[in-house]
Amino acid sequence: MIATDLPESRTGSRGRRRSFDMDEAVETAMRLFHARGYDAVGVAELGAELGIKPPSFYAAFGSKAGLFERALRRYASGEANIFARAQAEGGGVAEVIERTLLLAAQLYPERNGVAGCLVLDGARNSADPEACALAEVMRKAGVAAIRDFIAGEAPERADALADFVAIAMKGMSAAARDGADEAALTVVAQMAGRAFRRELAEG
Amino acid sequence: MIATDLPESRTGSRGRRRSFDMDEAVETAMRLFHARGYDAVGVAELGAELGIKPPSFYAAFGSKAGLFERALRRYASGEANIFARAQAEGGGVAEVIERTLLLAAQLYPERNGVAGCLVLDGARNSADPEACALAEVMRKAGVAAIRDFIAGEAPERADALADFVAIAMKGMSAAARDGADEAALTVVAQMAGRAFRRELAEG
DNA sequence: GCAAATCTGTAGCGATCACTATATTTTCTC
């Protein structure tokens, strides 16, 4: 989705140097999109926060959706990828899923105006089909990773169990964006984790 | 929030008759807001769907947010108030909550472009503080009703249990808006219902 | 009939939306 002739694929070394740090810019945009959602953050505001004018913005990112895609990728490759973090600590399916949900309960509550999950809620209700599609791809990739992992122990029911985990995370993300604190989310994470463990064992 | 000098408080009978049906207009607006969210539906589109021009729109509803409030009220007073419907059938707390969640699993999946809960997700990520506040009031009222009902059997843990129910419903609404079907939502509703019942009994 | 009251259509308000045409500045290769 990122055009191949954008800055990161720079071949020649000639030309004026960029006056701002693209990583910092993506980080800032990620925070803004996360806090208020894709549509509610305008290019004018992004430019002001980044300290750049529109032509620099479009030369660097191609479009608002292009910057959103970079923000999504940055988000998913960092600490927000709670399933990867839970999986890295090892253990069986139930243990990893319980750990994932508890990590969500820690990560999702509001901090500095940011709450919930950017991938799950960043493009929610957006009028821009491109932003919605970008978020959907990331969502589906995340659920697919969880499903494949669950399939190692319960191949027949992996789809339904992964759907359950996804819905629990969507609920926690939405609740966090509505103001839920870590205590409330932890209760849900524990209850959902136990429900998952029982469903996995009993099926 | 509805100004007292709006049409429903008409005292005199003089003046030109309204050329459209306000109930139908609110119903149409409700459907549009529900399908795409508050910000994604513009006044121009509402006017076109309703077959009225801006001055008629503002004379009747005061503002876009005024129409949204009417849509929310209409929504909450109809079949979408699944907790009231579940409660009306009687039974204990666990039974009513389980029924509520199953009703959500039936109601939330996409039908004619509409999915999830208007109150929970209609103003999600909206840039309009008024729309957000209106939805928040309705959300809190719904959770309060559930909490008060649960308090009849578990006064100490009513808050946490009601939070759990709210988060489950938010997850189901968000998932439905992402395309989840009744089967997926029913699995979650059953698991969440069982988790709720156990938590209620064991606490 | 006439005035008050109410709604409707025409037309357009200022603000913001994402985005861009153009020219200038900077930096490299040669």
Place this chain on the structure above:
DNA sequence: GAGAAAATATAGTGATCGCTACAGATTTGC
């Protein structure tokens, strides 16, 4: 230094946003 390449600033594009001034149409009370 010449020329190519890339990023910049100035300024503004058309479209859409929610909303409104104004005059005409319609219906009532008197």
